[in-house]
Amino acid sequence: MKRYRLLVSLLAVSALAGTVSAQNPQPRRPVGLPPASTVVIRAGHVIDVASGRAVPNQSILVQEGKIAAIGDRVVAPDGTPVIDLSGSYVMPGLMDAHTHLAMTTMPGASINDFGSYYYTGLIETTAFRAIQGVVHAQSMLDAGFVWIKDIGNNALYADVELRRGVEGGWIPGPNIIATGRIIAPFGGQFQMQPEKPDLGNPEYYYADSPDEVRKAVRENIHYGAGAIKLVTDNQPYNYSIDEIRAAVEEAGDVGFTVAAHAYSDEAIRKAVLAGVASIEHGNNPTDETLRLMAEKGTYLVGTDFPASQSGQAAWERIVARNRRALAAGTPMAFGSDVVYSRPGWTRGELTLEFLESFTAAGFPNDLILRMLTMNNGELLRVNSGQVKVGFNADLVAMDANPLDDVHALNDIHFVMKDGRVYKQDGEFRWEMPRDPNNPRRKPARVAR
Numbered sequence: 001m002k003r004y005r006l007l008v009s010l011l012a013v014s015a016l017a018g019t020v021s022a023q024n025p026q027p028r029r030p031v032g033l034p035p036a037s038t039v040v041i042r043a044g045h046v047i048d049v050a051s052g053r054a055v056p057n058q059s060i061l062v063q064e065g066k067i068a069a070i071g072d073r074v075v076a077p078d079g080t081p082v083i084d085l086s087g088s089y090v091m092p093g094l095m096d097a098h099t100h101l102a103m104t105t106m107p108g109a110s111i112n113d114f115g116s117y118y119y120t121g122l123i124e125t126t127a128f129r130a131i132q133g134v135v136h137a138q139s140m141l142d143a144g145f146v147w148i149k150d151i152g153n154n155a156l157y158a159d160v161e162l163r164r165g166v167e168g169g170w171i172p173g174p175n176i177i178a179t180g181r182i183i184a185p186f187g188g189q190f191q192m193q194p195e196k197p198d199l200g201n202p203e204y205y206y207a208d209s210p211d212e213v214r215k216a217v218r219e220n221i222h223y224g225a226g227a228i229k230l231v232t233d234n235q236p237y238n239y240s241i242d243e244i245r246a247a248v249e250e251a252g253d254v255g256f257t258v259a260a261h262a263y264s265d266e267a268i269r270k271a272v273l274a275g276v277a278s279i280e281h282g283n284n285p286t287d288e289t290l291r292l293m294a295e296k297g298t299y300l301v302g303t304d305f306p307a308s309q310s311g312q313a314a315w316e317r318i319v320a321r322n323r324r325a326l327a328a329g330t331p332m333a334f335g336s337d338v339v340y341s342r343p344g345w346t347r348g349e350l351t352l353e354f355l356e357s358f359t360a361a362g363f364p365n366d367l368i369l370r371m372l373t374m375n376n377g378e379l380l381r382v383n384s385g386q387v388k389v390g391f392n393a394d395l396v397a398m399d400a401n402p403l404d405d406v407h408a409l410n411d412i413h414f415v416m417k418d419g420r421v422y423k424q425d426g427e428f429r430w431e432m433p434r435d436p437n438n439p440r441r442k443p444a445r446v447a448r
């Protein structure tokens with residue numbers, strides 16, 4: 001009896017790890033994750049995002065959640081199941097480096113009013129925001145997003161719990177890098193009143209010296225963050241280079257990176273010189289600062305709200321900023337920052353609307369695809385973002401060529417993540433979890 005139990009649990013583990021071959025009978029899976037089998041994908045075209053080319057008639061062999069072979073003459077074991085995407089364009093799954101799954105602002109709140117974040121933080125419970133996050137996570141995967149960085153404003157670690165839910169097979173969603181609580185100078189992004197200074201918590205972790213920043217980073221990592229988010233410049237007192245560097249060093253010790261929310265040129269410069277991996281928003285850099293980012297390899301994650309959300313004047317400034325960043329050679333990665341809802345739209349659909357500022361700035365389509373895939377793969381330090389041997393089998397497919405028009409991404413009808421199919425023929429697939437387990441609470445690991 002004992003032996004039998006051990007065998008069953010070994011089979012369960014191998015199913016989770018995706019090592020079950022197509023020939024063997026499928027064991028009962030422990031949780032809701034779809035099976036990761038050996039499959040061959042017949043692709044009409046594969047988008048090589050690095051070169052910006054659509055390569056015709058390719059086959060992709062997927063084994064153990066990874067791309068094992070690709071080419072026009074891939075040899076697969078006899079009887080390997082085939083997924084026919086011969087009428088489609090296949091490309092790497094999308095990534096969003098700046099999203100807030102567990103934040104949905106109150107209806108009617110202006111996006112330019114920081115009160116909207118404030119009131120949501122005050123009124124909504126972490127539990128309800130996590131429930132909203134479950135829905136948003138599924139919608140992101142449905143839209144083609146296979147990795148996201150959840151970048152704060154997640155109440156008290158709802159992002160970490162969402163990650164555990166996805167990894168444990170409780171809920172479908174993209175792979176998640178959580179950042180925990182946003183570390184910021186006193187007050188964070190809110191205006192406190194002295195009788196109730198704690199109203200900004202738990203959204204922000206106030207830290208006002210290099211030592212306090214180090215402690216805040218360690219606490220975040222302890223509770224499950226896989227990257228660190230700083231807000232550097234929403235108060236009259238901004239983070240110094242030393243304070244930001246303390247975060248970069250402390251996070252770097254465990255292989256994690258720091259993302260710095262910075263609006264002003266001065267704040268952006270300080271964060272770049274302190275060694276952050278990315279500038280979030282980065283609304284007002286000078287050309288000189290954009291060139292400094294190019295020199296240092298610091299990513300700009302623009303989070304450019306569409307014109308309908310930002311207003312015309314702000315929109316024109318941001319499109320012009322994108323043109324200047326392109327001219328300066330600044331590395332750029334896609335990040336949305338959707339925190340609002342709109343009737344009739346899913347969070348995933350709203351996220352893709354954030355491509356507008358790049359098409360309006362005249363970015364080449366292949367660059368936009370790189371920002372959504374391989375550039376984010378590098379920024380997030382994950383083994384995803386290219387259709388290449390050894391990379392995770394994170395793939396999406398659509399009927400039209402996104403190199404001709406990136407709006408083809410609005411019609412993704414196939415989604416594979418880690419070798420598991422979540423969407424096929426436009427239908428989202430998810431089984432109710434059976435024998436669910438509770439993944440142990442532990443700090444995140446670097447994915448690569």
Ligand SMILES: [Zn+2]
Nearest residue numbers: 098100151337
């Ligand atoms: Zn944000």
